[in-house]
Amino acid sequence: MSRSTTTVEPGRPVRLDEFDPAGDGAAGKKSALAETRDNVKVLADLGYRLYAEHRRALLLVLQGMDTAGKDGTIRKVMQGFNPQSCRVSSFKVPTPEELDHDFLWRIHKQVPRRGEVGIFNRSHYEDVVIVRVHGLVPEQEWRLRYDHINDFERLLTEAGTTVVKIFLHISKDEQRKRLQARLDNPSKRWKFNRRDLDERKLWDDYQQAYQDAITRTNLGHAPWHIVPADRKWHRNLIVSRILRNTLEQMDPRFPPPAEDLDGLVVE
Ligand code: AMP
Ligand code: MG
Numbered sequence: 475m476s477r478s479t480t481t482v483e484p485g486r487p488v489r490l491d492e493f494d495p496a497g498d499g500a501a502g503k504k505s506a507l508a509e510t511r512d513n514v515k516v517l518a519d520l521g522y523r524l525y526a527e528h529r530r531a532l533l534l535v536l537q538g539m540d541t542a543g544k545d546g547t548i549r550k551v552m553q554g555f556n557p558q559s560c561r562v563s564s565f566k567v568p569t570p571e572e573l574d575h576d577f578l579w580r581i582h583k584q585v586p587r588r589g590e591v592g593i594f595n596r597s598h599y600e601d602v603v604i605v606r607v608h609g610l611v612p613e614q615e616w617r618l619r620y621d622h623i624n625d626f627e628r629l630l631t632e633a634g635t636t637v638v639k640i641f642l643h644i645s646k647d648e649q650r651k652r653l654q655a656r657l658d659n660p661s662k663r664w665k666f667n668r669r670d671l672d673e674r675k676l677w678d679d680y681q682q683a684y685q686d687a688i689t690r691t692n693l694g695h696a697p698w699h700i701v702p703a704d705r706k707w708h709r710n711l712i713v714s715r716i717l718r719n720t721l722e723q724m725d726p727r728f729p730p731p732a733e734d735l736d737g738l739v740v741e
Contacts, residue, residue, distance in 0.1 A: 480699040480712060488688045490681050490700070495645040497702035499711070506711040510551070513714035518554030520721035521591055525559035527726040531586040531635040534717065535594045537603075538642030539680060540670045541652035543703050544595050547642065550710045551717065555591055564595040577601040577619065578626055585630060592635075598623055599639075599691075603683045607676055620690035627696040637696040638720050640713060641688060642703035646677050 482488050499506070524532065536544045548562055563584035572580045578598055586592030602619050605611055627637050644652075653674070656666040673680070692698045699716050703709040 480701055480716070481697055482688070482692055482700065484692050484694050484697070486689075486692075488685050488692065488698070488700070490643065490685050493643055493700045493702065495643045495648065495702050496704040498705050498708040503705075503707050506707050510707070510711045510714050513711075513718045514551065514554040516718055517551075517714065517721065518556070520718070520724075520726060521555045521559060523726040523728060524591065524721065524724070525556065525589040526728045528589040528729065529634060530724060530726065531588055531590050531592065532717075532721065532724070533586055533592045533594065533630065533635050533637045535597045535599065535637065535639040536642065537597060537599050537640070537684070538703065539644060539649060539677075540667075540673055541649050541656075542642035542644045543706060543709055544642060546706060547709060547713050548593060548595060550706075551714045552591075552593060559589055560591045560593070561586060562593045562595055565597055565600060578622065582626070586635060588634065598626070599687055602687045603680065606683045607679045620687070623691050624693060624696075627691070627693065631695045636720060636724055638716060639691075639696060639698045640716065641684060641698060641700050642709060643700050644703045646674075648704040649674065649677075 524530065536547060538544055552560060552562070561584075565580070568580065581594075581598045584592070584594070598619075602616055602623070606613075606616050630637055653666070653670060656662045688698045688700070699712075701709055701712045701716075
């Protein structure tokens with residue numbers, strides 16, 4: 475069975491194999507590219523209003539297996555946002571200082587300020603995914619993290635940050651092709667990391683860890699979207715749509731002027 479929507483009802487267990495990574499919506503590449511361009515333009519305007527309004531923030535969490543397209547999505551979909559009001563945070567292996575704190579310490583420091591769009595390229599979800607797959611902390615410790623994550627995201631939401639979480643869903647075969655392309659293409663080789671081949675062997679463990687993490691943290695106020703990501707143009711379309719819908723619902727407004735400025739003329 476394959477599902478056409480990208481969301482899962484809160485409380486319902488998520489089965490990743492119910493979502494087709496190669497889904498393309500059947501509308502065709504040409505119309506997808508046109509709609510994406512349109513969405514990116516609208517996003518620029520909405521982001522500008524959010525910045526001017528300076529009351530709320532948007533946080534987009536991007537997760538996915540290696541090569542799922544997190545960087546490409548940021549490059550293609552976020553390009554309309556003003557660099558002054560959009561911030562990308564990429565979370566790598568924690569530093570010794572970060573490891574000496576609770577797992578949310580480094581994350582909380584990077585959340586968007588009022589008016590900003592924040593993009594997390596990896597996130598606190600690594601702390602229940604790679605950490606679980608490699609047993610980096612004891613199970614009784616990472617199991618508690620789902621509740622901590624839910625509490626944390628509720629705090630952000632209640633403080634005025636809309637949280638949207640996206641899992642870029644690729645197939646194992648598409649990952650093989652993309653890793654091979656990184657080896658074969660000189661302009662992609664810089665991205666190749668031998669460790670990715672070892673991680674690939676743990677594919678099923680990762681899928682399981684993601685499935686559980688998404689199930690446990692798929693809240694009404696901070697929903698997960700599972701985006702088919704084998705076709706880049708379709709992935710970009712769906713991510714741009716999700717962001718556009720989210721920002722349109724937030725409906726940011728220019729703030730009213732502090733005083734009546736009608737009729738004032740600059741000499
Ligand atoms: P990349 O996104 O390709 O630059 O790789 C970053 C690497 O850092 C990935 O292998 C992540 O799984 C890893 N990473 C990110 N956060 C954590 C974390 N909290 N614990 C362990 N590894 C992490
Ligand atoms: Mg990598």
